[in-house]
Amino acid sequence: xxxxxxxKWDANGLLPVIAQERGSKDVLMxxxxxxxxxxxxxxxxxxxxxxxxxxxxxxxGEESGHIQxxxxxxxxxxxxxxxxxxxxxxxxxxxxSIACHTGRHSCFFQRLEAGRWQAVExxxxxxxxxxK
Amino acid sequence: xxxxxxxKWDANGLLPVIAQERGSKDVLMxxxxxxxxxxxxxxxxxxxxxxxxxxxxxxxGEESGHIQxxxxxxxxxxxxxxxxxxxxxxxxxxxxSIACHTGRHSCFFQRLEAGRWQAVExxxxxxxxxxK
Numbered sequence: 001x002x003x004x005x006x007x008k009w010d011a012n013g014l015l016p017v018i019a020q021e022r023g024s025k026d027v028l029m030x031x032x033x034x035x036x037x038x039x040x041x042x043x044x045x046x047x048x049x050x051x052x053x054x055x056x057x058x059x060x061g062e063e064s065g066h067i068q069x070x071x072x073x074x075x076x077x078x079x080x081x082x083x084x085x086x087x088x089x090x091x092x093x094x095x096x097s098i099a100c101h102t103g104r105h106s107c108f109f110q111r112l113e114a115g116r117w118q119a120v121e122x123x124x125x126x127x128x129x130x131x132k
Numbered sequence: 133x134x135x136x137x138x139x140k141w142d143a144n145g146l147l148p149v150i151a152q153e154r155g156s157k158d159v160l161m162x163x164x165x166x167x168x169x170x171x172x173x174x175x176x177x178x179x180x181x182x183x184x185x186x187x188x189x190x191x192x193g194e195e196s197g198h199i200q201x202x203x204x205x206x207x208x209x210x211x212x213x214x215x216x217x218x219x220x221x222x223x224x225x226x227x228x229s230i231a232c233h234t235g236r237h238s239c240f241f242q243r244l245e246a247g248r249w250q251a252v253e254x255x256x257x258x259x260x261x262x263x264k
Contacts, residue, residue, distance in 0.1 A: 003247055018150055018159060025157035027150060030213040042244070074240040075249050077232050081162040083240040100209050108206040108215040112174070115135055117207050 004035055008080040014050060017082045021097065022071055028088060028099035029107040031058075038082070045070050047086060064130045066090035066098055094124040103127045136167055140212040146182060149214045153229065154203055160220060160231035161239040163190075170214070177202050179218060196262045198222035198230055226256040235259045 007015055014032040021028050031049040033041065037057055040048040044059075047068035051058035061067035072085040088097035096105040102123060109121035139147055146164040153160050163181040165173065169189055172180040176191075179200035183190035193199035204217040220229035228237040234255060241253035 001247065003244060003249055006249055016148060016162065018162065020159060027152060027159065027215050030148065030150065030208060073244040075242040075244070076162060076239040077234050077236075077241065078239075079242075079249075081239075083159050102209050104209075107208040107210075107213075109209065110207040110211075112135060112205040112207070115133065117135055117138055117211075 001039070004039060006079055007035075007038075007075065007082075008078065009035065010080070014052075015080065015082055017049065017084055019047060019068060019084050019086050019099070021099075022085050022087055024096075026106055027108060028068075028086070028097075028105070031060075033082065041070060041084075042073070047084065061090055064090065064098075064101070066130070068099070091125060096124060098124050098130070101127060101130070103130055133171070136171060138211055139167075139170075139207065139214075140210065141167065142212070146184075147212065147214055149179075149181065149216055151179060151200060151216050151218050151231070153231075154217050154219055156228075158238055159240060160200075160218070160229075160237070163192075165214065173202060173216075174205070179216065193222055196222065196230075196233070198262070200231070223257060228256060230256050230262070233259060233262070235262060 013034050017033050019028045034050040037048045037050045047060045049058045067089045068086040074083040088099050091098045100107040103125040104121045110117040111120045145166050149165050151160045166182040169180045169182045179192040181190045199221045200218040206215040220231050223230045232239040235257040236253045241251055242249040243252045
């Protein structure tokens with residue numbers, strides 16, 4: 001597909017992807033996709049990443065239930081970074097959605113304060129109860 | 133400095149960085165920092181990236197005037213991606229701030245529509261007038 005060919009995949013065939021929540025506009029996470037992952041993401045309308053640690057496609061939420069519904073894809077000026085607008089599903093009873101494997105809303109929960117990284121967002125659900 | 137040692141720099145000594153605008157919460161750009169760039173960013177309170185193409189520190193705005201004032205730094209759960217809250221300076225007369233070298237507000241201006249990447253954000257200033 002032409003639109004996939006326009007992307008400048010890196011030396012490992014990967015594309016950095018930023019997932020931003022619709023509505024709150026919070027940046028939830030950052031991960032990578034390869035060509036198959038991006039094609040699958042568009043096909044399903046749900047985020048499918050490439051797991052570098054497991055070296056396989058990773059349909060976000062496949063274990064946790066924390067699926068990301070995809071609304072919009074945007075490519076940057078260099079055609080080598082993707083910004084994705086998502087709705088983070090799977091935890092409707094929590095105060096906020098949960099994207100992070102630590103049970104927090106966003107993966108970006110460590111803030112630099114006076115020369116130290118401080119965790120500043122609460123754990124909304126114990127990871128032991130997310131990954132049963 | 134301890135907080136720099138806690139970061140998991142990649143094989144090239146780099147850290148992916150997402151710049152998000154304070155207020156609008158728009159994701160403006162994505163770039164990399166090395167250890168020196170991040171230390172300098174914190175020292176100046178302004179974004180200093182590592183330019184991979186030029187292989188040198190890149191004080192964003194040094195040519196264009198489009199300085200990024202840095203408000204907050206957040207590290208992700210794996211200690212290998214940085215989210216930075218910024219105010220994009222340098223173009224107070226425009227309808228929106230300009231972060232992209234194409235003269236657009238954000239680098240993420242190409243939206244996937246019906247299988248094509250479409251430029252959906254206006255050029256606010258001709259790049260020829262940005263880089264004199």
